[in-house]
Amino acid sequence: ETGVTQSPTHLIKTRGQQVTLRCSSQSGHNTVSWYQQALGQGPQFIFQYYREEENGRGNFPPRFSGLQFPNYSSELNVNALELDDSALYLCASSLARNTGELFFGEGSRLTVL
């Protein structure tokens, strides 16, 4: 158990819809990172939030956006869903923004039909 919780665990959407995924970070962690993991592949870095501001971004289009709240929990929003967005979305929290020691949640499995 890492203390990082994600919701929902599973969801199904249709192409063109919007989705919001939520993450509660481990107590004391001020940094949250989001990853997308397609089946059979390694996680791909989407972005990181540190103290409510975006602090790094991977190669994802602007329709992937996020928020971090004062309690350091976070949301990942994806607009105009595409079939290729079907994946496991992982949230990870950490004590600092430039550390390699991330604590991952169990993920949210998104299926886009």
Place this chain on the structure above:
Amino acid sequence: LAKTTQPISMDSYEGQEVNITCSHNNIATNDYITWYQQFPSQGPRFIIQGYKTKVTNEVASLFIPADRKSSTLSLPRVSLSDTAVYYCLVGDRVNNDMRFGAGTRLTVKP
């Protein structure tokens, strides 16, 4: 950000030592090296992190040569429960970007 290359898969037997090597030829001066373990349908779990030379904790050792162009994760006396995918990552301190490669699927046999 430095790209990492690992073997796609490895097999081992219970009780053996397993060494998984990762290449990261373009590693930058301030980048760090981290290894994760992932079981199916679970989030990755941190194993060990290092910058240079050797690091050891209760579950693994990490060997990094002087040129830092590669690193080796060493798992002593593996068991069946060590069957998982192992990822080598190079972390960019400047851009806070940490990218996973394709990983190495380790299968431990009885």
